[in-house]
Amino acid sequence: MRATRSARTLAVAAAAGAALLLTSCAGGDLTSSSGDGGDDAASTWNDATADLSGVTITFGGGTAGGPLDGAIEAFQEETGATIKRVTYPDPYEQNLQTRVATGDIPDLASWQPTTSMLTALQAPANLLPLDDAPWLDSMDPAVRDIAGFVDDTRYAAIVSSPSVMGVYYNKAVFEQYGITELPQTWDEMLEDARTIQAGGGTAFVEAGGAQWPTQWAVQMQLAEAAQDGLWDEVNAGETAFTDSPIIDAITTYQGMVDEGLYNADLRTATFEDQSAHLFAGEGAMALQVNALLEQLLTQYDAQEIDxxxxxxPISAEGTVATTIPDNKNGIVAFKTGDAEREAAAKQFLTFLMTDYYPTYIEDGGLVSIVTDVPNPDTVPQLAQDIAASLGNSVGSMQSLAIANPDLYINLASLLYGEMTPEQVADATQQQFAQLAQAQGAEGF
Structure with missing residues (x-):
């Protein structure tokens, strides 16, 4: 279930969204043109295939294609609507926010369905609420409420199983070193890693050359603390990155590197190197998100991967998973002031999550999040195991903190020997405090 956030945290998050939009385009209109028509349309849900002849809506997305292309084509054929794709170049989120700030608003867009990213779009002003969506009761309860909210209002449709931080391991390497039971705590995982190292193997494969994967080892250690309200404390200025448990997690990561538990090229290895090393058995484990599986699926079939x-999943004290939904997992519908277009946008979401959903997950090789739609045969068991962990999960820093400082960049500097754990924590905290202060957060 999603974590409840305090009123103070939500207010600050809303301020964060305003600050992001102001930064992206000073002087832009921060609210949509939606008036009474938009509010009325919020309660309108057409049948999935109702006639929309003559209606044109826009769909905002990144440069990459995917199973949504098929959904858009099928929706047009079934309803007579026209959907125009609007492509925003990378950095996708920043460019879409800039468009929204100037009033250039699409009808639909792929978006990261976390509270912080929804407030960046000023959801109450700019997005249609989806609380009464007709497909919600058919969704897997473990996923339905995991993301997509600002305060108690749902503003994003979760359309695929959210990404999760966890440990990918090579089965043959585990067998080679006599590891027959999966670790149940971080310390148990380190014991297995040391067994592998003592036998001449490489325990972990890191991708320091890509930088962004460095944060997973730290964030996964914070799962229980996150369940206990860590990020609310950080948001309020009551706990800092320089305090326990965050500095402890950074220090543990440094210790794993110092022990030689990682690949020799950890500082330069790319993300593609990481997946290749792991699959080839040149390392036993990789701490990663769903992106690693997606990368492997471009080269191997489900059976080969399994x-x-x-x-x-792993955490400091157990097996609590840490979720980090990305913009492939969510879609938002904007208030445009045009009731017909708003209803059409919502109808597309209904079509996607009902009539078209079996085809959508088949085309994408995705785990189903609709209870009466089975997983496609092409979905690896690995993907199903990842999805199953969502029932015992907590949000990431990106999901629950009011700002997203450059933790991963600082951790890459740690790998390069340019920073100590204390310096990483201090630099990250300083940036977080600056962002929070700019947003008007109390305690900074």
Missing amino acids: DTLGWF
Whole structure:
């Protein structure tokens, strides 16, 4: 279930969204033109295939294609509507926010369905509420309420199983070193890693050259603390990155590197190197998100992946998974002031999550999040194991903190020997405090 956030945290998050939009385009209109028509349309849900002849809506997305292309084509054929794709170049989120700030608003857009990213779009002013969406009761309860909210209002449709931080492991390497039971705590995982190292193997494969994967080892250690309100404390200025448990997690990561538990090229290895090393058995484990599986699926089929790799969630004290939904997992519908277009946008969401959903997940090789729609045969067991962890999960820093400082960049500097754990924590805290202060957060 999603974590409840305090009123103070939500107010600050809303301020964060305003600050982001102001930064992206000073002087832009921060609210949509939606008036009474938009509010009326919020309660209108057409049948999935109702006639929309003559209606044109826009769909905002990144440069990459995917199973949504098929959904858009099918929706047009079934309803007579026209959907125009609007492509925003990378950095996708920043460019879409800039358009919204100037009033250039699409009808639909792929978007990261976390509270912080929804407030960046000023959801109450700019997005249609989806609380009464007709497909919600058919969704897997473990996923339905995991993201998509600002305060108690749902503003994003979760359309695929959210990304999760976890440990991918090579089955043959585990067998080679006599590891027959999966670790149940961080310390148990380190014991297994040391067993592998003592036998001459490489325990972990890191992608320091890509930088962004460095944060997972730290964030996964914070799962229980996040369940206990860590990020609310950070948001309020009551706990800093320089305090326990965050500095402790950074220090533990440094210790893992110092022990030699990682690949020799950890500082330069790319993300593609990381997946290749793991799959080839040149390393036992990789701490990663769903992106690693997506990368492997471009090269291997489901059976090859399942024969080679397994996956497990891990946290400091147990097996609590840490979720980090991305913009492939969510879609938002904007208030435009045009009741017909708003209803059409919502109808597309209904079509996607009902009539078209079996085809959508088949085309994408995705785990189903609709209870009466089975997983496609092409979905690896690995993906199903990842999705199953969502029932015992907590949000990431990106999901629950009011700002997203450059933790991963600072951790990459740690790998390069340019920073100590204390310097990483201090630099990250300083940036977080500056962002929070600019947003008007109390305690900074």
